[in-house]
Amino acid sequence: MDDNATDGSPTDGSGTLDEALERLHRTGPEFEGWLSNHGPMAVESLVRGGQAPRVHRWLDHYVRRLDVMPAPSAPIGADDWRSALGDPRRLADWIAYFERAVAERPWRDVLAEWWPRLLPGIAAGATHPVIRVGHAVRTLRTGEPTGPRLAELAHGLGYWAARHQPLGPLAALASAPDAAGALAAVPRVADQSGGIQGRLDQVTGLPAWAAEPVDPDTARDRLGELVAAAVGRYATHGHGNAVMLVHTATAPNAVRRVLPALPRALWPASLRAAWAASAAVTAAYAPAAAVRYVSAGNVDAQELLARAAAHGDDHAIKFADTAVDVGDAVALTAATRALTLIPPA
Numbered sequence: 001m002d003d004n005a006t007d008g009s010p011t012d013g014s015g016t017l018d019e020a021l022e023r024l025h026r027t028g029p030e031f032e033g034w035l036s037n038h039g040p041m042a043v044e045s046l047v048r049g050g051q052a053p054r055v056h057r058w059l060d061h062y063v064r065r066l067d068v069m070p071a072p073s074a075p076i077g078a079d080d081w082r083s084a085l086g087d088p089r090r091l092a093d094w095i096a097y098f099e100r101a102v103a104e105r106p107w108r109d110v111l112a113e114w115w116p117r118l119l120p121g122i123a124a125g126a127t128h129p130v131i132r133v134g135h136a137v138r139t140l141r142t143g144e145p146t147g148p149r150l151a152e153l154a155h156g157l158g159y160w161a162a163r164h165q166p167l168g169p170l171a172a173l174a175s176a177p178d179a180a181g182a183l184a185a186v187p188r189v190a191d192q193s194g195g196i197q198g199r200l201d202q203v204t205g206l207p208a209w210a211a212e213p214v215d216p217d218t219a220r221d222r223l224g225e226l227v228a229a230a231v232g233r234y235a236t237h238g239h240g241n242a243v244m245l246v247h248t249a250t251a252p253n254a255v256r257r258v259l260p261a262l263p264r265a266l267w268p269a270s271l272r273a274a275w276a277a278s279a280a281v282t283a284a285y286a287p288a289a290a291v292r293y294v295s296a297g298n299v300d301a302q303e304l305l306a307r308a309a310a311h312g313d314d315h316a317i318k319f320a321d322t323a324v325d326v327g328d329a330v331a332l333t334a335a336t337r338a339l340t341l342i343p344p345a
Contacts, residue, residue, distance in 0.1 A: 013052030014143055017043060020055050021148035027066040029091060029132075029159040036128035037066055038314035040152055044135040045321035049305035058312060061345065072096055086121065086164040095158030102150045107140055108261055114157055115258070115266055121164035122273045123280055126196045126244070127251035129160030130277070131318070134254025137261050167280060171205030179222070179229035182209035182275075183248075186282045196244065199284035206283070210275035216267040220259055223271050227253045228326045230278050234319070235334035240287030242341035246319045251277045253322045299332035308335070312345030 020043040029037050039062050043055050072092040076084050081097070084090045101110045122130050133156035139149050176182045189202040214222065230249035238245050252274035259267055301324045308320035316338050323335035 013047035013050075013055075014146075016052040016055050017047045017139065018146050018148040020047075020059055021152050023059060023063065024066075025148070025151055025155060026069060027063065028069045029095075029129075029155060029162075030088075031065055031067040036125060038128070038318070039063065039066070040155070041128075041132055041135045042314040042317045044139055045317050046309055048138075049309070049321060049324070050302060051305060051309040054309050058309070061312070062314070069095075081161075085117075085161055086124075088162050091158065091162040094161040095155050098154035098157045098161075099151060102154050107145060107150055107153055110157075111137065111153070111258070111261055112263055112266070114161075115262055116269065118157070118160045118164060119269060119273045120166040121160065122251070122255075122277045123167055123200060124165040125159065125163035127247045127254075127277050127281065129156060129163055131247070131250050131254040132156035132159060134257040138257045141257075141261055167200060167203065167276060170203065170276070172208035172211055173205045175207035175209040175211075179209065179226040180233065182207045183229055183233055183279065183282055186279050186286065188286045188288070189283050192285070196281075196284060200280055203280050203283045206276060206279045209279075210272045214268050214271070216264040219267040219271040220256075223252060223256045223259070223267075223274055226271075226275060226278060227256055227322065228328070228331065230282075231319075231323050231326050231334050232330040233282075233334075235330060235337050236290040236293050237287055238334070238337055238341050239291060241285040242338065243315050244281060244285045246315045246338065246342075248278045248281045250318050250322050251281070253325060256325075293330075293333075295329065296333040296336040299329065299336055301327065301332065304332055304335055307339060311339050311342075313342050314345070316342045316344075 021040060024039045027037060031037060039059065043059060046052065046055050046058065070092045073090065074093060076090065076093050076097040084093065133153065136149065136153040136156045140153060174185065176185055185207045189199050191202060192199060210222065227249055230252060234245055234249065255270050255274040259270060304320050305324060308317045319338045320335040323331040
């Protein structure tokens, strides 16, 4: 994975990113009742992809849809956080909790403490909270820990804590030796007519691809394999649900981006959680049949990112960003297909 660390100079987009995050932190993590605010994730992807000049114009259009940050109700303390975990009414309280935490302690320490607490609820919020955290951590790992960037980590962690909801007990089903085969072995849920929560409630078992104990380095490598397999699978299966199936790749890639900031002992559990999230969303939205793979030809990564920025849809932007992380022709073809399947903004 390419970190492309910024140096904080005006030409690298870092000032644009901080300005955009400050604008977005006046809005809540959800809007229209439950839709996720993708703004912070998209603008980070745009800046990372060399599209900083497009950010504020894109944001001018996007923020019209958003709601203001909800009002806090009561502070969450170190001794009573368990009772507030998974309570979406406490969104603002959780964000305030993590804003205090990252102001008082190194952000890596806060992340290491809370990652194992939040990881069982990785599928909550349609995986958007962990994806938001992944973008925030990538920015902090590769650039200056400015106030807006630390605040963005607090917003991501707070969103995750408020929406935290583990998957139900899952049986270990027969799997395959590689990630692509394991994703192909995921059984589709029977009723695909409702929203994501109703679909996830139908998932009772997943292939046991990530079940066996592994060392941290193997966990990291297998997580990279999973991201590549999920991105590539979109090229032939993305039509099942062009938007939702993006998350089969962007969620595990978010975990992959966080790994270097975590203690190595947490890497194997991170792989297992990432697999559960990717496979569960696959089960929820996979089409009944694949389409034939058609290569997009010699796709240039920077051209793809520019096309995604011009397309304007937040999911298309984030998926292109993840495809560029993978970097092979299949991944870039998959992201090109996403630009045709997802309606432009």
